[in-house]
Amino acid sequence: MPIGRPVPDFMATHSLRKLLTAVDRWYRRQGRKLPWRIGPAERDAGVTPDPYLVWLSEVMLQQTTIPHATPYFEAFRIRWPTVHALAAASWDEVSAAWAGLGYYSRARNLHACAKAVAERHAFPQTAEALRALPGIGPYTSAAIASIAFDERIAPVDGNIERVVSRLHAIGSDGTEAGWRAAKQVISARAQEMANALPHDQRAGDLAQALMDLGATVCTPRGPNCAMCPVWDFCEARKQGEQERYPVKAEKKATPTRHGSAFVIVRGPEVLLIRRPPSGLLGGMMMPLTSAWSETKADDPLAEAPGKFDWKLVGEVRHVFTHFALKLDVYRADVGVSTKVEGEWLKHDDALAALPTVGRKAVALGLGGVNSRRN
Numbered sequence: 001m002p003i004g005r006p007v008p009d010f011m012a013t014h015s016l017r018k019l020l021t022a023v024d025r026w027y028r029r030q031g032r033k034l035p036w037r038i039g040p041a042e043r044d045a046g047v048t049p050d051p052y053l054v055w056l057s058e059v060m061l062q063q064t065t066i067p068h069a070t071p072y073f074e075a076f077r078i079r080w081p082t083v084h085a086l087a088a089a090s091w092d093e094v095s096a097a098w099a100g101l102g103y104y105s106r107a108r109n110l111h112a113c114a115k116a117v118a119e120r121h122a123f124p125q126t127a128e129a130l131r132a133l134p135g136i137g138p139y140t141s142a143a144i145a146s147i148a149f150d151e152r153i154a155p156v157d158g159n160i161e162r163v164v165s166r167l168h169a170i171g172s173d174g175t176e177a178g179w180r181a182a183k184q185v186i187s188a189r190a191q192e193m194a195n196a197l198p199h200d201q202r203a204g205d206l207a208q209a210l211m212d213l214g215a216t217v218c219t220p221r222g223p224n225c226a227m228c229p230v231w232d233f234c235e236a237r238k239q240g241e242q243e244r245y246p247v248k249a250e251k252k253a254t255p256t257r258h259g260s261a262f263v264i265v266r267g268p269e270v271l272l273i274r275r276p277p278s279g280l281l282g283g284m285m286m287p288l289t290s291a292w293s294e295t296k297a298d299d300p301l302a303e304a305p306g307k308f309d310w311k312l313v314g315e316v317r318h319v320f321t322h323f324a325l326k327l328d329v330y331r332a333d334v335g336v337s338t339k340v341e342g343e344w345l346k347h348d349d350a351l352a353a354l355p356t357v358g359r360k361a362v363a364l365g366l367g368g369v370n371s372r373r374n
């Protein structure tokens with residue numbers, strides 16, 4: 001069921017069709033070649049997108065960049081070429097392969113979703129049905145449905161949001177409520193474009209064309225309007241106010257939390273624990289840490305796991321979605337008979353199994369003391 005506003009009159013429809021044709025032509029010439037993408041020429045030749053690869057890329061690209069996600073995508077595709085193969089993998093394998101991509105709840109949902117799809121044998125083909133799967137929200141369901149199955153539904157990521165906002169000069173008053181309202185109008189306008197597609201144009205091509213346009217031409221700073229296929233239609237450009245749009249709500253300052261990481265080393269091995277399945281970094285391997293709080297503890301070793309000879313080796317910083325974390329890293333070298341709850345892993349295996357924040361702490365813990373010995 002289309003969610004867009006009705007297009008008001010014939011001229012508007014006519015103009016929208018011209019815009020869609022311009023975007024399609026541009027995409028055929030200038031669209032990016034991406035490892036998960038079936039380009040328009042291949043689509044014309046009858047190649048269809050693999051929903052597994054579309055889904056995998058969309059989950060990986062949430063909150064990270066294409067250059068960062070691409071090696072992970074290639075590694076997953078080689079190791080688990082189908083959703084059934086990924087469903088059959090263990091959580092340890094998936095979480096270790098995900099390490100470095102951040103947002104581990106996404107990895108947990110990815111694995112749960114693969115199992116759910118394998119159980120029903122295939123991905124559902126509509127955005128509505130996709131939304132019932134673990135970890136698939138409104139954006140991802142729309143992206144998979146349009147790219148993999150050409151459903152006429154508009155996924156609105158940051159790139160599409162910017163292009164549509166500028167095309168129609170949709171801004172806000174800078175408040176959260178104002179920006180929420182503006183986003184609804186932007187989504188409705190994007191959906192109008194999908195609804196107005198002529199029969200010989202694919203919804204998946206439109207979605208990917210607009211993503212590319214935002215990423216390569218209609219960039220946040222210094223949009224290259226002279227090279228833009230929708231120059232003639234763009235209200236922000238007509239106003240000479242391209243960079244003014246979109247007017248988002250002002251960002252709140254990111255709070256900082258403090259804590260300590262305790263790296264316990266037993267010769268060639270280091271101790272890691274698995275965090276509880278829910279919550280931040282849920283189910284991931286990590287070094288032992290204190291609780292993270294808004295102020296620095298008076299006695300950072302009060303929460304240390306044992307009375308060892310702790311040495312402070314430095315501080316690591318990491319930025320999560322809603323806060324920044326500063327961890328003081330302590331190291332203790334212990335003997336073989338030491339009893340501490342957790343798993344002993346070889347140094348390299350431990351570093352490979354850790355999410356980024358844990359890897360930073362353990363690498364500093366291992367390297368810090370080594371450097372003092374040199």
Ligand code: SF4
Pocket residue numbers: 163166167217218219223224225228229230231234235236237242
């Ligand atoms: S004309 Fe400029 S501001 Fe408008 S959509 Fe194109 S690149 Fe963006």
